[in-house]
Amino acid sequence: MSDFAPTEARLRNTIQKYPAFPREPAVLVRLVKHLYKEVHDEANAVMRPYGLNHPEYNILMMLYGAPGNAMNPSQLADAAGEKSANVTRLTTRLSEMGFITRAASEDDRRKVELTLTPAGVELIETFLPDIVTLLHRQTRNLSMLEQAQLEGLLKKMLAGFGG
Amino acid sequence: MSDFAPTEARLRNTIQKYPAFPREPAVLVRLVKHLYKEVHDEANAVMRPYGLNHPEYNILMMLYGAPGNAMNPSQLADAAGEKSANVTRLTTRLSEMGFITRAASEDDRRKVELTLTPAGVELIETFLPDIVTLLHRQTRNLSMLEQAQLEGLLKKMLAGFGG
DNA sequence: TATTGAATATACAGAAATGAACTATATACT
DNA sequence: AGTATATAGTTCATTTCTGTATATTCAATA
Numbered sequence: 001m002s003d004f005a006p007t008e009a010r011l012r013n014t015i016q017k018y019p020a021f022p023r024e025p026a027v028l029v030r031l032v033k034h035l036y037k038e039v040h041d042e043a044n045a046v047m048r049p050y051g052l053n054h055p056e057y058n059i060l061m062m063l064y065g066a067p068g069n070a071m072n073p074s075q076l077a078d079a080a081g082e083k084s085a086n087v088t089r090l091t092t093r094l095s096e097m098g099f100i101t102r103a104a105s106e107d108d109r110r111k112v113e114l115t116l117t118p119a120g121v122e123l124i125e126t127f128l129p130d131i132v133t134l135l136h137r138q139t140r141n142l143s144m145l146e147q148a149q150l151e152g153l154l155k156k157m158l159a160g161f162g163g
Numbered sequence: 164m165s166d167f168a169p170t171e172a173r174l175r176n177t178i179q180k181y182p183a184f185p186r187e188p189a190v191l192v193r194l195v196k197h198l199y200k201e202v203h204d205e206a207n208a209v210m211r212p213y214g215l216n217h218p219e220y221n222i223l224m225m226l227y228g229a230p231g232n233a234m235n236p237s238q239l240a241d242a243a244g245e246k247s248a249n250v251t252r253l254t255t256r257l258s259e260m261g262f263i264t265r266a267a268s269e270d271d272r273r274k275v276e277l278t279l280t281p282a283g284v285e286l287i288e289t290f291l292p293d294i295v296t297l298l299h300r301q302t303r304n305l306s307m308l309e310q311a312q313l314e315g316l317l318k319k320m321l322a323g324f325g326g
Numbered sequence: 327t328a329t330t331g332a333a334t335a336t337a338c339a340g341a342a343a344t345g346a347a348c349t350a351t352a353t354a355c356t
Numbered sequence: 357a358g359t360a361t362a363t364a365g366t367t368c369a370t371t372t373c374t375g376t377a378t379a380t381t382c383a384a385t386a
Binding site: 004006007009010011012013014017018020021022024025026027028029031032033034035036037038039042058061062064065066067075078079081125128129132135136137138139140141142144146147148149150151153154155156157158159160161162 | 167169170172173174175176177180181183184185187188189190191192194195196197198199200201202205221224225227228229230238241242244288291292295298299300301302303304305307309310311312313314316317318319320321322323324325
């Protein structure tokens with residue numbers, strides 16, 4: 001449970017030296033960063049016994065939630081927040097392990113269709129209980145109302161990106 | 164401005180197949196992940212012309228906010244959310260570039276003191292205008308009240324980690 | 327004061343991620 | 357049709373990161 005107070009202190013010093021530095025945006029960005037690191041590390045730890053890491057978990061879950069358990073690499077890159085070159089590597093490995101298949105698309109021959117295999121589905125449903133526990137733990141400090149509020153604010157912030 | 168609707172749809176499918184999967188915690192984690200990726204990529208893009216990347220920017224800013232512009236590697240690892248082995252590498256590079264110095268601590272000889280050089284401070288104050296612009300852009304959709312609410316909720320969530 | 331255990335930082339090898347270049351296919355335009 | 361432009365995916369070289377082992381110093385205590 002990393003303490004955020006030192007970050008606040010550093011930010012005060014920074015602003016004293018450089019008054020134009022915007023406190024609130026900087027706090028938000030640093031909080032997001034810290035939260036992500038925790039999420040990432042904890043997910044890695046949970047997945048390790050299954051021979052997977054956090055990005056691989058993500059890929060699998062995106063497919064699990066897709067119609068027909070299938071997606072293209074580019075959709076997957078977008079969904080999982082990975083660069084496309086990285087999706088190639090990740091899906092190659094998952095396919096070597098037998099959890100997904102790779103097939104050329106019929107209608108557009110540039111496209112590739114990645115599909116979960118039954119073994120992939122089985123694997124997912126094996127590790128999901130651990131993930132469910134993790135997710136509950138990671139949000140245990142927030143009431144349902146607070147979770148909903150947080151969701152709304154994060155979406156709003158995210159929507160402002162990329163301009 | 165990556166659209167979040169497909170994520171929601173995937174989550175609905177997932178829950179239909181696996182009802183125990185907690186929607187709200189999963190949404191929050193995915194939002195944090197997407198936000199972080201955007202923050203990371205955009206910061207990398209802004210820093211590139213200065214010959215730096217996002218983690219290096221972070222290291223420099225942590226030092227800039229520290230008393231005496233100095234910290235130990237372990238403090239820095241905690242502050243910047245980097246693994247300590249990575250801090251060694253990052254600070255070695257920054258020191259080779261002349262932006263920080265590395266010195267053995269007087270009182271505890273296990274410790275190392277990393278300090279910003281004048282060149283480091285100058286560099287920071289050169290790129291800060293671009294960062295300030297970036298930070299404002301990344302939070303432009305949120306009112307000041309919303310930013311404060313978001314800060315509170317993120318802190319609360321973060322405080323629940325690590326148990 | 328020895329000894330044991332904890333803390334700090336680094337080294338190193340292997341794994342993961344990135345950016346840029348490239349191939350192949352599809353779409354738009356004239 | 358023919359040419360230019362855009363899109364999908366991969367490859368490759370390089371950079372970045374991680375986990376683990378190790379060296380050194382400090383702290384506690386018997």
